Amino acid sequence: MKKKGQIAMLLVCGVFLVISIATEQVIQKGDFIFPKVILGDLAIGGMSKEEALFAIRKKAADYNQKELVLTGLGEEEAVSYAELGICLNAEKSYQEAWRYGRTGPWLERIQQRLQPRKISYVFDFEEKKAKDLFNQLAPLAAREAVPAHIWVDENGAIQKSNSINGQWLNVEANLQKLAYFPFAGEEKEFPLLIEEIVTYPSSEDIDRWQIDGIISSYETKFNVAQKDRSHNLTLAAQAIDNTLVQPGEEFSFNTVVGPRSSAKGYRNAMVISNDNFVEQLGGGICQVSSTLYNAALLGGFDITERSAHSLLITYVPPGLDATVSYGALDFKFLNNRELPILIHTKVKNGILQVSLYGQKREEKEYRFVHKVLHTISPVTETITNPKLAAGKRMVKQKGSNGMEVAVFRQTIENGQVIEEERISTNIYHGNKTIIEVGPKAAKKQNSNITEKKDNP
Numbered sequence: 001m002k003k004k005g006q007i008a009m010l011l012v013c014g015v016f017l018v019i020s021i022a023t024e025q026v027i028q029k030g031d032f033i034f035p036k037v038i039l040g041d042l043a044i045g046g047m048s049k050e051e052a053l054f055a056i057r058k059k060a061a062d063y064n065q066k067e068l069v070l071t072g073l074g075e076e077e078a079v080s081y082a083e084l085g086i087c088l089n090a091e092k093s094y095q096e097a098w099r100y101g102r103t104g105p106w107l108e109r110i111q112q113r114l115q116p117r118k119i120s121y122v123f124d125f126e127e128k129k130a131k132d133l134f135n136q137l138a139p140l141a142a143r144e145a146v147p148a149h150i151w152v153d154e155n156g157a158i159q160k161s162n163s164i165n166g167q168w169l170n171v172e173a174n175l176q177k178l179a180y181f182p183f184a185g186e187e188k189e190f191p192l193l194i195e196e197i198v199t200y201p202s203s204e205d206i207d208r209w210q211i212d213g214i215i216s217s218y219e220t221k222f223n224v225a226q227k228d229r230s231h232n233l234t235l236a237a238q239a240i241d242n243t244l245v246q247p248g249e250e251f252s253f254n255t256v257v258g259p260r261s262s263a264k265g266y267r268n269a270m271v272i273s274n275d276n277f278v279e280q281l282g283g284g285i286c287q288v289s290s291t292l293y294n295a296a297l298l299g300g301f302d303i304t305e306r307s308a309h310s311l312l313i314t315y316v317p318p319g320l321d322a323t324v325s326y327g328a329l330d331f332k333f334l335n336n337r338e339l340p341i342l343i344h345t346k347v348k349n350g351i352l353q354v355s356l357y358g359q360k361r362e363e364k365e366y367r368f369v370h371k372v373l374h375t376i377s378p379v380t381e382t383i384t385n386p387k388l389a390a391g392k393r394m395v396k397q398k399g400s401n402g403m404e405v406a407v408f409r410q411t412i413e414n415g416q417v418i419e420e421e422r423i424s425t426n427i428y429h430g431n432k433t434i435i436e437v438g439p440k441a442a443k444k445q446n447s448n449i450t451e452k453k454d455n456p
Contacts, residue, residue, distance in 0.1 A: 034101045036116040039093055052094050056121075060088035062122075066200075072192035073140045077245075084178065084190075092122035109159030117358035125179050134171045141192070145199035148206045151242040152344040152357060154256045156214075160206055166197030209340045213360030216299035219353040220291045220315040222284075229269035229284035232260070233443050236285035237345040237352060240292065244342055247336045250304055251333040251343075253289050253324050260285065260326055272311050272323070285429045286323045287315050287352060289331040292343070293322035296333040297409055297423065300366045305332040308426040312402070319370040319405035368423065369408045376402035378430040388438030399433030 031049035038045065042059055044052045063081055070077040081087070101113040145166030153159050173193045181190065201209075224230050239257045260266045260282030269283025286309070293306060294316060309323045335341055335372040341358040378399030388394060405426045410417040 028337050033097050034113050037100050038096050039097045040120045040121040053090055053330050056090040056093050057383035061091050063088045069189040070192050072194045073137065077137060079133065083133055085126030087124045089122045089124045096122055112312045127175055130175055130178055131171060134169060134174055138169040138171060140317040141167060141169045141194050145197045147199045148201050148203045150206050152213060152342060158211060163199050163202040165199055167194050168197060170195045210359040211342055211357050215341065215356045215358045215375050217353060217355040218291055218298060219351055220287055222287060222315065222350055222352060224350045227266040232266050232269055232282055232284040233287055234347045235265055236288040237347050240343050241345040242342060244340055246340050247335055247338055250332050250334050254326050272309050275310050289324045290316050290321040291352050291354045293331060294320055295356050297368055298366050298456055299356045302334040302336050304334050305330050307325055312428045317370055318403060318428060319407040319424060354375060365412045369410060372408050373404040373406055378433050380433040380435060382435045382437060383441055386439055387435060389434060390438045390440060392438040394436045396436050397434040400431045402430035
């Protein structure tokens with residue numbers, strides 16, 4: 001009897017199992033949605049596939065026209081899902097809802113069917129549409145970066161302007177964000193990724209530079225009546241005006257001023273070439289490099305390249321000039337301070353002034369001493385002048401002595417010279433003496449000379 005009971009129980013279980021398997025197969029093949037499923041904001045539980053797709057497609061048409069506010073452009077920009085390339089996919093959304101309760105282990109599937117579940121819509125993303133839209137919006141987000149600026153005005157006062165950081169719409173980054181954005185159909189805005197362009201120098205950078213006064217200054221005089229020379233000098237002074245030299249940076253006169261060409265406005269004026277004064281394009285700008293040289297010496301800066309003229313000039317003492325020739329001779333100095341410096345030039349009423357601005361320190365001052373080591377007598381050149389009478393001599397150019405000059409820079413602290421360094425040794429040729437002489441008289445032939453004949 002007991003054995004018969006066990007057999008009956010097994011039969012019942014077997015029948016139940018067969019019925020369960022058959023029922024599960026029917027459920028798996030069925031197209032209906034389980035009763036407690038909500039898709040987005042649609043209660044589609046218990047619907048057949050046809051009913052669910054009809055409801056989802058109707059909702060998709062609404063969502064294609066739904067607007068999403070793009071933020072971050074300054075002004076909010078409302079665009080439709082369709083413009084962004086976002087489309088609610090009815091078939092894929094239905095499949096997501098249909099799979100709920102039909103995947104996973106059997107007991108887990110049973111539990112899912114008994115619990116309410118909200119499932120998100122599935123959206124397709126057409127990248128090209130979004131990219132085209134972002135490219136159209138990019139100019140609205142663009143802002144050019146404006147660096148801070150510091151300069152010295154014509155009155156010698158330090159002026160500053162504030163920096164403005166720029167920004168740009170990163171199209172690729174926004175496409176990636178949009179592709180992975182967790183759309184649920186309830187979003188009202190999409191924050192755009194606007195990237196900042198940090199400008200240099202910033203207002204804070206300029207404040208840290210502590211440019212608050214004149215470190216050193218030097219001035220030279222020029223003849224305003226020499227209009228072309230004065231013009232060239234002014235152009236070169238303007239070229240280096242308000243040039244910023246960073247710590248450890250080497251200033252190059254030729255790099256900043258550039259070629260001296262007629263296209264840049266330079267004119268012909270006197271220069272020294274092969275120990276002679278001749279007219280050449282850009283004549284006069286050596287006075288600018290020489291004035292800057294003296295300002296740099298007085299500021300304690302390291303001179304890295306400098307050449308003297310071959311002849312003495314009048315606007316600076318001997319040994320304190322700096323000749324330049326583009327592509328050949330340059331004047332350079334190194335900013336050996338811990339903070340930037342600013343070069344300022346002023347040309348007015350026949351005076352050229354070059355000042356170096358920076359953090360004003362009272363610790364040390366500098367002065368230079370130039371010593372004539374010895375003089376060099378001028379050479380004499382004799383040339384023939386056919387217009388002079390034979391044997392007559394005339395001084396066309398009176399010569400002058402040249403010299404060898406040494407320049408020393410003294411470092412002064414608390415009124416005492418604590419260091420003296422030899423800066424340069426310079427050799428200047430004197431102007432040669434030129435003497436013109438008349439042509440020599442022609443020698444007369446001897447009329448008493450007889451012709452020698454051979455004896456027959």
